[in-house]
Amino acid sequence: MKKIIVTGGAGFIGSHLVKKLIDNGAEKILVIDDLSTGKAENIKDFEEVEFLNKKIEEIDNLAEVFNNFEFCYHLAAGVGVQYIMENLSKSLLTNIEGTHKVFEACKKNKIPVLITSTSEIYGTSEEKEWSEETKSLIGPTTKLRWSYAASKMIDEFLALSEFEEGSLNPIVVRLFNIIGPNQLPDFGMVVPKFIDAALNDEPITIHGDGSQSRSFTWVEDVVEYFIKLAEMKAYGEIFNIGQTEEITIKELAELIIKTVKSDSEIIYKDHEEIFGKKFEDPKRRTPNIDKIVEYTGIKPSKNIESMIKEIVQNNK
Numbered sequence: 001m002k003k004i005i006v007t008g009g010a011g012f013i014g015s016h017l018v019k020k021l022i023d024n025g026a027e028k029i030l031v032i033d034d035l036s037t038g039k040a041e042n043i044k045d046f047e048e049v050e051f052l053n054k055k056i057e058e059i060d061n062l063a064e065v066f067n068n069f070e071f072c073y074h075l076a077a078g079v080g081v082q083y084i085m086e087n088l089s090k091s092l093l094t095n096i097e098g099t100h101k102v103f104e105a106c107k108k109n110k111i112p113v114l115i116t117s118t119s120e121i122y123g124t125s126e127e128k129e130w131s132e133e134t135k136s137l138i139g140p141t142t143k144l145r146w147s148y149a150a151s152k153m154i155d156e157f158l159a160l161s162e163f164e165e166g167s168l169n170p171i172v173v174r175l176f177n178i179i180g181p182n183q184l185p186d187f188g189m190v191v192p193k194f195i196d197a198a199l200n201d202e203p204i205t206i207h208g209d210g211s212q213s214r215s216f217t218w219v220e221d222v223v224e225y226f227i228k229l230a231e232m233k234a235y236g237e238i239f240n241i242g243q244t245e246e247i248t249i250k251e252l253a254e255l256i257i258k259t260v261k262s263d264s265e266i267i268y269k270d271h272e273e274i275f276g277k278k279f280e281d282p283k284r285r286t287p288n289i290d291k292i293v294e295y296t297g298i299k300p301s302k303n304i305e306s307m308i309k310e311i312v313q314n315n316k
């Protein structure tokens with residue numbers, strides 16, 4: 001594919017995707033991004049990129065804008081727990097209205113679309129591993145943290161309904177804590193926040209007691225999966241994209257301090273103190289990735305130590 005749309009292409013994952021698409025021979029990439037959490041400098045060196053600095057839900061003639069493109073990667077969204085909690089209704093509307101508009105424009109132009117859903121939609125499921133069919137256990141609507149999960153679920157339902165009705169060719173990926181170079185510390189993402197604190201010998205603040213575990217996935221693996229799934233026309237399918245190696249948040253802080261050789265101390269704060277009563281956090285979050293590995297033949301490439309080392313080197 002030579003002519004591709006990437007919404008949210010100035011963001012963390014989007015800009016890695018743009019680079020990889022160009023490396024693979026893309027001739028024209030339309031990036032639509034309002035720079036709410038992205039940076040224009042992430043894509044400024046690519047002459048193949050046409051940049052539309054706009055909020056996706058405010059573009060009236062989106063179907064015209066999409067004319068003559070072959071595929072759309074739709075990444076634009078309110079992202080990150082901290083950002084969501086600070087921009088509740090705005091994030092919801094971007095994730096629902098924005099995605100709806102993108103689907104309509106794709107339908108009019110008969111363009112397939114890949115959408116980026118999230119591990120958040122499994123909620124606080126206590127299943128050991130979360131496969132694509134695991135039941136969701138998102139919390140009550142009073143815990144506003146789950147609004148992000150609910151909005152992404154609506155996106156998934158809409159995509160799969162349109163597929164069922166034969167009107168859209170969507171691919172759904174559920175991402176589990178993606179990390180890598182150029183991820184900003186500003187919006188509550190744990191790895192860049194801890195690394196930023198460690199490099200400045202500032203205290204690293206853990207939310208809760210640090211025993212909650214997560215699994216982290218390398219951004220370059222993620223964009224390789226995206227491109228492969230698009231090439232394979234995996235329409236109407238859902239895939240977890242993540243890694244199965246778990247690490248507690250306390251271990252993560254210690255690993256970062258050791259890698260950076262930092263003098264940072266670790267401090268603990270209750271979730272309620274930071275986000276108030278409308279918050280709760282899953283204790284574990286580990287994907288079953290059999291489906292994506294079998295389908296694409298691609299395995300995650302790095303362990304957590306090497307990922308942290310590479311990000312730290314990139315930040316120095």
Ligand SMILES: NC(=O)c1ccc[n+]([C@@H]2O[C@H](COP(=O)([O-])OP(=O)(O)OC[C@H]3O[C@@H](n4cnc5c(N)ncnc54)[C@H](O)[C@@H]3O)[C@@H](O)[C@H]2O)c1
Nearest residue numbers: 008011012013033034035036037038055056076077177178
């Ligand atoms: N990073 C992760 O661990 C992770 C995990 C699960 C899902 N995701 C999903 O992956 C996608 C990309 O996330 P990311 O980590 O690169 O975050 P990011 O914040 O770096 O990227 C999102 C981009 O979308 C842009 N954007 C936001 N609202 C917009 C709007 N209304 N109109 C146009 N542009 C808009 C932002 O400016 C930003 O550049 C998102 O859909 C996110 O929900 C990410």
